[in-house]
Amino acid sequence: MSDHAHDHDHPPHLAHHFETSEQQMESGKLGMWVFLATEILMFGGLFCAYSVYRANHPEVFLFAHQYLDTMWGAINTAVLLASSFTMAWGVRAAQLGQKSILIIMLSLTLLGGFGFMVIKTIEYSGKYSHDIWVGGLNGFYQKDGLLLNPEGNYEALHYLDEKKAKKYGKDAHGDDHGDHAHGDSHAAHHGEDTHAEATPVVEVSGIGRPAAAEAGLIPSLTEYKAAIPTGGEAFVTGVGAEQIAYHGSHYPEFDELAPMDHNSTHIFFQIYFMMTGLHGIHVLIGMGLITWILVKSIAGAFSPAYYTPVDLVGLYWHLVDLIWIFLFPLLYLIH
Amino acid sequence: MSVIPNPAPGDVAAEKTPTEPPHGDNYITHGKGFLSWALTIDHKRIGIMYMVGVLAAFFIGGIMAIALRTELIAPGATLMFWANDDAALNSNWRLYNQLFTVHGAVMVFMFIIPAIPAILGNMVLPIMLGAKDVAFPKLNLLSLYCWIGGSIFFTWILFGGVIGTLFGIQDMPWYFPKGLDTGWTFYTPYSTETNTGVLLGTIGVFILGFSSILTGVNFIATIHMLRPKGMGWGKLPLFLWALYATAIIQILATPVLAITVLLLMAEKVLGIGIFDPALGGDPVLYQHFFWFYSHPAVYIMILPGLGVISEIISIHSRKHIFGYKFIAASSLAIALFGFIVWGHHMFTSGQSALLNSVFSLLTMSVAIPSAVKVFNYLATLYNGRIRLDSPMLYALGFIWLFTIGGLTGLPLAALSTDIHYHDTYFVVAHFHYVMVGSTLFAFLAGMNHWWPKMFGKMLDEKWARIGAIMTFVGFNATFFIQFIAGSQGMPRRYADYDQQYFWYHLFSTLGSYVLTIGLFIVLFNWIHSLRKGKPAPANPWGANSLEWHTPSPPPHANFEDGVEPEGVDPYDYHGWDYDESIDGYVKKEGYVPKEHH
Numbered sequence: 001m002s003d004h005a006h007d008h009d010h011p012p013h014l015a016h017h018f019e020t021s022e023q024q025m026e027s028g029k030l031g032m033w034v035f036l037a038t039e040i041l042m043f044g045g046l047f048c049a050y051s052v053y054r055a056n057h058p059e060v061f062l063f064a065h066q067y068l069d070t071m072w073g074a075i076n077t078a079v080l081l082a083s084s085f086t087m088a089w090g091v092r093a094a095q096l097g098q099k100s101i102l103i104i105m106l107s108l109t110l111l112g113g114f115g116f117m118v119i120k121t122i123e124y125s126g127k128y129s130h131d132i133w134v135g136g137l138n139g140f141y142q143k144d145g146l147l148l149n150p151e152g153n154y155e156a157l158h159y160l161d162e163k164k165a166k167k168y169g170k171d172a173h174g175d176d177h178g179d180h181a182h183g184d185s186h187a188a189h190h191g192e193d194t195h196a197e198a199t200p201v202v203e204v205s206g207i208g209r210p211a212a213a214e215a216g217l218i219p220s221l222t223e224y225k226a227a228i229p230t231g232g233e234a235f236v237t238g239v240g241a242e243q244i245a246y247h248g249s250h251y252p253e254f255d256e257l258a259p260m261d262h263n264s265t266h267i268f269f270q271i272y273f274m275m276t277g278l279h280g281i282h283v284l285i286g287m288g289l290i291t292w293i294l295v296k297s298i299a300g301a302f303s304p305a306y307y308t309p310v311d312l313v314g315l316y317w318h319l320v321d322l323i324w325i326f327l328f329p330l331l332y333l334i335h
Numbered sequence: 336m337s338v339i340p341n342p343a344p345g346d347v348a349a350e351k352t353p354t355e356p357p358h359g360d361n362y363i364t365h366g367k368g369f370l371s372w373a374l375t376i377d378h379k380r381i382g383i384m385y386m387v388g389v390l391a392a393f394f395i396g397g398i399m400a401i402a403l404r405t406e407l408i409a410p411g412a413t414l415m416f417w418a419n420d421d422a423a424l425n426s427n428w429r430l431y432n433q434l435f436t437v438h439g440a441v442m443v444f445m446f447i448i449p450a451i452p453a454i455l456g457n458m459v460l461p462i463m464l465g466a467k468d469v470a471f472p473k474l475n476l477l478s479l480y481c482w483i484g485g486s487i488f489f490t491w492i493l494f495g496g497v498i499g500t501l502f503g504i505q506d507m508p509w510y511f512p513k514g515l516d517t518g519w520t521f522y523t524p525y526s527t528e529t530n531t532g533v534l535l536g537t538i539g540v541f542i543l544g545f546s547s548i549l550t551g552v553n554f555i556a557t558i559h560m561l562r563p564k565g566m567g568w569g570k571l572p573l574f575l576w577a578l579y580a581t582a583i584i585q586i587l588a589t590p591v592l593a594i595t596v597l598l599l600m601a602e603k604v605l606g607i608g609i610f611d612p613a614l615g616g617d618p619v620l621y622q623h624f625f626w627f628y629s630h631p632a633v634y635i636m637i638l639p640g641l642g643v644i645s646e647i648i649s650i651h652s653r654k655h656i657f658g659y660k661f662i663a664a665s666s667l668a669i670a671l672f673g674f675i676v677w678g679h680h681m682f683t684s685g686q687s688a689l690l691n692s693v694f695s696l697l698t699m700s701v702a703i704p705s706a707v708k709v710f711n712y713l714a715t716l717y718n719g720r721i722r723l724d725s726p727m728l729y730a731l732g733f734i735w736l737f738t739i740g741g742l743t744g745l746p747l748a749a750l751s752t753d754i755h756y757h758d759t760y761f762v763v764a765h766f767h768y769v770m771v772g773s774t775l776f777a778f779l780a781g782m783n784h785w786w787p788k789m790f791g792k793m794l795d796e797k798w799a800r801i802g803a804i805m806t807f808v809g810f811n812a813t814f815f816i817q818f819i820a821g822s823q824g825m826p827r828r829y830a831d832y833d834q835q836y837f838w839y840h841l842f843s844t845l846g847s848y849v850l851t852i853g854l855f856i857v858l859f860n861w862i863h864s865l866r867k868g869k870p871a872p873a874n875p876w877g878a879n880s881l882e883w884h885t886p887s888p889p890p891h892a893n894f895e896d897g898v899e900p901e902g903v904d905p906y907d908y909h910g911w912d913y914d915e916s917i918d919g920y921v922k923k924e925g926y927v928p929k930e931h932h
Binding site for chain 1: 461466467468469470471472474548551552553555556557559560561586587588589590591593594595597598601605606607608609614615616617620624627892
C-alpha cells in the first residue's frame with residue numbers, strides 16, 4: 001500500500017504504523033499469546049510451589065482439602081466453563097457482525113464471572129468465619145509449640161466435624177452404631193473421660209465431636225482454653241494421632257489417612273488462598289476487560305472488519321478458565 | 336528531562352546540511368511541550384526518556400558503588416569515620432549493608448536489564464526493521480511508566496535508609512522505609528525476618544518486572560510482524576536477533592520472578608509460609624525460584640550487549656560479519672541454555688550431589704555458544720580495515736572483558752573449585768566482568784555508535800576515545816585484583832576485613848576512582864555534543880542496516896515521505912562511498928547488491 005493510499009483508505013481503527021488490518025490483527029493476537037505465555041509461566045511458578053509443598057506434606061493435603069466444599073467448586077467450574085462458551089460465541093458473533101448476539105453473549109459472560117466471584121466469596125467467608133485463613137490468622141497456626149489462636153482452632157475443628165456430620169449423618173457416628181468396632185471402643189473411651197479430667201490429650205481429642213457435644217461431653221470454649229497447657233506440648237500431642245484414630249474410625253474418608261497433625265492444615269490453606277486468590281484477581285481483571293468491550297460493542301465499535309479486542313479478551317478469558325480447570329482438581333479433588 | 340536537546344527551529348535551519356530531512360522536521364522537534372513527551376507513543380522519544388531515567392539510575396547506583404569502595408579503602412569504619420562508640424559503628428555496618436543491597440538492586444533491575452533493550456532497542460529496533468513504530472506503541476509507553484513507578488520505590492527505600500542510618504534516627508515515620516539490607520537477592524528466611532523495606536523493594540521489583548515483560552512482548556510482536564518486504568529472518572540484523580532472544584527470556588523468566596516476589600510479599604504481609612520452615616515451607620525453594628529467573632536474567636543483561644557488539648565489530652572493520660547464522664543461532668542457544676543452569680548458584684545450599692553435578696555440566700555448556708560468538712568476532716576482525724573509532728574501542732575492550740568474565744566462570748562452574756570460591760571476591764570480580772565489563776561496555780559502545788543517529792550530533796572523537804580507554808583501564812584496575820583477593824579468601828559483602836587484604840582493596844578502590852573519572856568524561860562528552868557537536872550525516876560509519884538509510888535524527892515517521900524500506904543485507908558495505916564534504920557515507924549510484932543468503 002503506497003503512502004498516498006495510506007492517507008486516504010485509512011480505516012479509523014488502523015493504527016498509523018500498520019499497513020493493513022490483517023497485519024494489525026495478527027500482531028495483536030501474537031502479542032496476546034505471548035502475554036498469555038507469561039501468565040502461564042507465572043501460575044507455573046505457583047503450581048511448582050504446590051508440587052513441592054504437596055510432595056513434602058502429602059498427608060496434610062490429603063486431610064486439609066476436606067475443609068473445601070467440592071460442590072461449590074464443581075458449580076464454579078461449570079459456571080466458568082459456561083462463561084467460556086458464551087465468550088467464544090460472542091467472538092463468533094463479532095466476526096459475523098451480529099451486534100445484539102455479541103452484546104447478549106458478553107453480558108452472559110460477565111454474569112458468569114460475577115457468579116464465580118460470588119461463590120468464591122461465599123467459600124472464602126465460610127473459611128474466614130471458621131478461622132481457616134492464612135499464616136498466623138489460621139486457627140491451627142502455632143509457633144514454637146504454642147497455639148497462637150486457640151479460639152480459631154476450636155472453631156475450625158468444630159467446623160470440620162459439623163461438615164462431616166452433615167455429610168454422613170449423625171448415624172455415621174460410632175456412638176450410635178455398634179457395627180464400628182473401633183468406634184465403640186473410642187466412644188467408650190470418651191464416655192469415660194469427662195472434660196473435668198486432667199489429661200489434656202483426651203480433652204482436646206474430644207473437641208468437635210457432634211455426637212459427643214450432644215451428650216454434653218464437649219467442653220465449652222472456656223474449658224477448652226483452660227485445658228491447653230501453657231507449655232503447649234501436651235496440646236500438640238493431643239490433636240495428633242489420637243484424634244485421627246478417632247476420626248479414622250468414624251468417617252469413611254479418614255480411614256486411609258496416615259497419621260497427621262491438625263496443626264498443619266495452614267500449610268494447605270496458604271497455598272490454597274494464594275492460588276485461588278491470584279486466580280480470583282485474574283477473574284476480576286477479565287471482568288473489567290469484558291465490561292470495557294461490552295461498552296464498546298454497545299457503541300457499535302466492532303464489525304467483521306475489526307473485532308480484535310473481542311478476540312483478545314476472549315483469549316484472556318479462556319486462559320482464566322483454563323487455570324481454574326487445573327486448580328479445581330489440584331485443590332478440591334485430592335485423593 | 337533537561338538534558339534532552341530541543342533545538343529551536345532557527346537553530347535547525349542554521350545547521351542545515353544536505354542530509355537534513357526536507358522539512359527540517361525530526362522526532363525531537365515534532366511536537367513541543369511537556370505533554371508531547373509525557374504522552375508520546377513515538378518509540379524514539381520513549382527511548383530518549385528511558386535514557387534519561389536509566390542514566391539517572393546508573394548515577395545513583397554508581398554513587399553507591401563509589402561509597403562502597405571508599406568504605407573498603409582501609410580496614411575499620413570509613414564512611415562514618417567519626418564513629419567512636421559501638422552504636423555508631425553498628426550504624427556504619429548497617430549503612431554498608433544497605434549500600435551494597437541497593438547498589439545491586441538498582442544496578443540490576445533499574446540499569447543493566449533495561450539499559451540496552453529499553454534505550455537502544457527502543458531507539459533503533461523499529462527503524463532497523465524499516466517500521467514506523469513498535470507493534471504496540473501505547474504498551475511501550477506503559478512499560479516506561481512501569482519502569483518509572485518501580486524505580487520510585489527503590490529510590491524511596493534508599494533515601495529513607497540512608498537518612499535514617501546516617502543521622503541515627505531510630506523511629507523513622509512509616510513512609511520512610513529503613514533501607515534494604517538483604518542483598519539484591521532477597522534470600523529467605525532473612526528477608527522475611529528483617530524489618531527493613533523488603534516489601535517496598537519487592538513491589539518495586541514486581542513493577543519493574545512488568546516493564547520488562549511488556550517490552551519483551553512488544554519486541555517479539557514487532558520483529559515477527561513488522562519486517563519490511565524482502566527482510567527474511569536471514570537478513571535480520573544480529574542486534575535484532577539478540578533482542579529477540581532477550582525478549583524470549585524476558586517473557587519466560589520474568590513471570591517466575593513475579594510469582595516469587597508475590598509469594599515473598601504474601602509471606603511478609605499475610606504470614607503465608609511457602610519459604611518459612613516454621614510454617615512447613617522450604618527456604619531453598621526460594622533460591623530455586625529466584626535463580627530460575629535471575630540466572631536467565633544474566634543473559635537478559637548480556638545478550639543485547641552481544642548484539643550491539645556484533646553490529647559494531649562488522650561495521651567498524653568494514654567487513655561482512657563472519658558466521659552470521661552461527662551468531663544468530665548462538666543467541667537463541669544462550670537463551671535456551673540460560674534456563675537450565677540456575678542451580679549453579681546453589682552448589683553450597685545443600686541440594687543433592689547429583690543435582691550439583693548435572694548443573695555443573697550444563698553450566699559449562701554455556702561456554703559453547705559464547706565461544707562461537709567470540710571466535711566469529713575475531714574472524715570478522717581478521718583482514719578487516721579496522722577503524723579505531725570510540726565504538727570500536729569499546730567493542731575490542733568488550734571482547735577482552737567478556738572473555739575474562741566467561742573463562743573465570745569455568746572455575747565457578749566446576750564443583751570442587753566453587754566450594755573454595757563461593758561467596759568470595761572471586762565471584763564479585765567474575766560477575767562484574769560479565770555485567771559491567773561486558774554489558775556496560777557494550778552499552779557505551781552502542782551509545783557512541785548510535786549517538787549521531789539519536790541526536791543528529793557527532794561526538795568529539797578525541798575525548799570519546801580518551802573516555803573509552805580510561806574506563807577500560809579503570810575497570811580492569813578495579814576488578815582484576817579482586818580475583819586475586821577472592822582466591823586468597825576475601826569474602827564478599829563484608830564491610831571490614833583483615834589487614835592482609837588491605838593492598839588489594841586499596842588498589843581496587845583507586846581503580847574505581849579512575850573508572851568514575853572515565854565515565855564522567857563520557858558523560859560530559861555526550862552533553863557537550865548535544866550543545867556544540869557537529870551535525871551528523873545520515874550515515875557517518877558507512878553502515879548498511881536500515882536505520883542508516885534515514886536522516887539523523889530520523890523524522891517522526893522514521894523514514895521520509897514516500898520511502899518504502901526494503902530488506903537489505905545489513906552487513907554489505909559495498910553500496911556506500913565516503914563523501915568528504917559531509918564527513919559521512921552516501922549511497923553509490925546504481926549499486927546492485929549480490930545476494931548473500
